[in-house]
Amino acid sequence: MKFGVHVSKAGGFRNALREAIELQCDTIQVFSGNPRTLRQPKIDEDDVSAFRQGLDKESIGPLVIHAPYLLNLASPKETTYELSVNALADEITRCRILGADYLVFHPGNHVGSGIEAGIKRIADAINKACDMADLTGESGLVLLLEMVSGAGTEIGWTFEQQKAIMDLAKDVPLGICLDTCHMFTAGHNIVTMEGLDEALKELDQILGISSVGIVHANDAVGGLGSRLDRHTDIGKGMIGEEGFRVILGNSMLRKIPFILETPKNGLEDDMRNLATIRRLAQEAVIW
Numbered sequence: 001m002k003f004g005v006h007v008s009k010a011g012g013f014r015n016a017l018r019e020a021i022e023l024q025c026d027t028i029q030v031f032s033g034n035p036r037t038l039r040q041p042k043i044d045e046d047d048v049s050a051f052r053q054g055l056d057k058e059s060i061g062p063l064v065i066h067a068p069y070l071l072n073l074a075s076p077k078e079t080t081y082e083l084s085v086n087a088l089a090d091e092i093t094r095c096r097i098l099g100a101d102y103l104v105f106h107p108g109n110h111v112g113s114g115i116e117a118g119i120k121r122i123a124d125a126i127n128k129a130c131d132m133a134d135l136t137g138e139s140g141l142v143l144l145l146e147m148v149s150g151a152g153t154e155i156g157w158t159f160e161q162q163k164a165i166m167d168l169a170k171d172v173p174l175g176i177c178l179d180t181c182h183m184f185t186a187g188h189n190i191v192t193m194e195g196l197d198e199a200l201k202e203l204d205q206i207l208g209i210s211s212v213g214i215v216h217a218n219d220a221v222g223g224l225g226s227r228l229d230r231h232t233d234i235g236k237g238m239i240g241e242e243g244f245r246v247i248l249g250n251s252m253l254r255k256i257p258f259i260l261e262t263p264k265n266g267l268e269d270d271m272r273n274l275a276t277i278r279r280l281a282q283e284a285v286i287w
C-alpha cells in the first residue's frame, strides 16, 4: 500500500521534499501556497524544479495539492464567489507547474442558500475555473471533490451530492477524495466490515469506485454521524485501531493511496502516525 502525509512547505517546496524523504512517504499532499489566503505569491521556479526532480528521483507519488481552506465555490456572495473561482483557476495553474496528479478541494458551503443552489454554484465554478486555466482531460491533472463531514452548511457529505456536482461538470477531469474521519462523522459506519461494505457498494453504485483518487486517513474525535470535522491520531479516536484494521483490510481500498492529515507539532508526530497505520495495514485481515 502507498502511505504519505500532508507535508509542510514552510521554507519552500525543497523543505516539503526533505520531510517526505525523512518520513519515507510513498506519496504526499502539500499546499501550493499559503492555505489561509486566496491571493498567492508567485511560485519560485528553482524551488519547484528541485522539488519535482527530487520527487521523481525518490519515486514519490502521486503528488496531491490541497486547495486553500478559504475557497467557497458555493458562496451566494458575489465577491467571495468570484475570488474563489479565480483562486481555483490559480490553483490549477500552480498544480500544472508542480506536475501534480491531484488537486483536492472541499466543494463549498451554501451559507443558507440551500443545497441545490449550492451544487449548481459549485459546478459552474469548477467549469469556469477549468476554462480559465485551460484544463482538459488530457492535462494529466485530476480535480478531487473531498467527501466532507457535513458540518454547518457544507455540501459534499453524501455521494448523491458529489454525483450531482459531477453531472453538471461533465467535461472536467473530476473524481473523489475520501476522508475516513469525514465519512465516519457524516454517518457511514466504516469501522465494521458490514458498514464499510455497504458504504463502498453505495459509492460504487452512485459514483463508481474508480472515481476515488486518494483516501485521507484520519481518526475522528466525533462519533458516528456527529458531523464534527476534527481529526486525531490514528487509533486514538472513535475509529480506533480495530476500525482502521477493517478499513486497511479492504482489498478495493488497498489499491488507493492513503494520506494522513493527523495533528502535528513536529515531524515525530507524523512519524508515529505513519508507523501506526503501516503496522495496522500489516495486521489487517484482507477481505
Ligand SMILES: [Zn+2]
Residues within 6 Å of the ligand: 066, 105, 106, 146
Ligand atoms: Zn480537506
Ligand SMILES: [Zn+2]
Residues within 6 Å of the ligand: 146, 179, 216, 261
Ligand atoms: Zn481530508
